Amino acid sequence: ETGVTQTPRHLVMGMTNKKSLKCEQHLGHNAMYWYKQSAKKPLELMFVYNFKEQTENNSVPSRFSPECPNSSHLFLHLHTLQPEDSALYLCASSHVRDRGYNEQFFGPGTRLTVL
Amino acid sequence: GQNIDQPTEMTATEGAIVQINCTYQTSGFNGLFWYQQHAGEAPTFLSYNVLDGLEEKGRFSSFLSRSKGYSYLLLKELQMKDSASYLCAVRGMTTDSWGKLQFGAGTQVVVTP
Numbered sequence: 001e002t003g004v005t006q007t008p009r010h011l012v013m014g015m016t017n018k019k020s021l022k023c024e025q026h027l028g029h030n031a032m033y034w035y036k037q038s039a040k041k042p043l044e045l046m047f048v049y050n051f052k053e054q055t056e057n058n059s060v061p062s063r064f065s066p067e068c069p070n071s072s073h074l075f076l077h078l079h080t081l082q083p084e085d086s087a088l089y090l091c092a093s094s095h096v097r098d099r100g101y102n103e104q105f106f107g108p109g110t111r112l113t114v115l
Numbered sequence: 116g117q118n119i120d121q122p123t124e125m126t127a128t129e130g131a132i133v134q135i136n137c138t139y140q141t142s143g144f145n146g147l148f149w150y151q152q153h154a155g156e157a158p159t160f161l162s163y164n165v166l167d168g169l170e171e172k173g174r175f176s177s178f179l180s181r182s183k184g185y186s187y188l189l190l191k192e193l194q195m196k197d198s199a200s201y202l203c204a205v206r207g208m209t210t211d212s213w214g215k216l217q218f219g220a221g222t223q224v225v226v227t228p
Contacts, residue, residue, distance in 0.1 A: 042218045103163065106150075
């Protein structure tokens with residue numbers, strides 16, 4: 001595997017279900033990100049992990065719970081979601097240097113549908 | 116906070132040139148990125164500007180004017196495969212945001228035969 005991988009690619013779940021999204025990066029990066037992409041709207045940053053420490057939580061509802069066990073893996077645990085949470089969830093990683101440019105590499109995303 | 120504006124959609128014919136503008140309002144600035152995203156796929160990096168001027172990469176060029184809060188992405192010799200959404204993203208300046216990007220909503224480019 002190369003780059004950033006995400007599983008599953010598609011997920012349909014009911015509002016009472018509990019599921020998890022998984023992201024893995026094979027690039028040796030030290031930062032990982034979760035984004036939400038809804039139709040016709042900008043990518044919304046949800047969470048940032050830098051060296052496994054969460055450095056950003058962009059006022060995301062508690063029904064989304066991130067976990068970063070190491071610098072290569074990132075999870076997004078989902079429970080009691082709402083239909084408006086249906087979106088493409090993108091994971092990204094980058095090598096963050098002091099004020100250096102740090103291109104983010106994206107995974108293919110998980111298309112989530114909440115019924 | 117930051118506000119990133121770009122047109123929603125642009126249409127051009129194969130072989131033509133298209134310029135996608137991006138304007139931003141930010142309290143700090145430390146670089147502007149352009150990404151390409153085909154439907155159902157991951158965004159992929161196209162270009163990065165942090166100093167004023169033009170960066171050229173084959174058929175794609177990106178320009179930045181920091182004083183005007185303005186950038187454009189120029190796509191030359193358009194090909195059908197260039198039909199995609201093009202995302203403008205700005206990186207903030209503060210030490211706790213040097214890893215964070217703020218994205219525009221994207222410009223859908225449609226290339227017609």
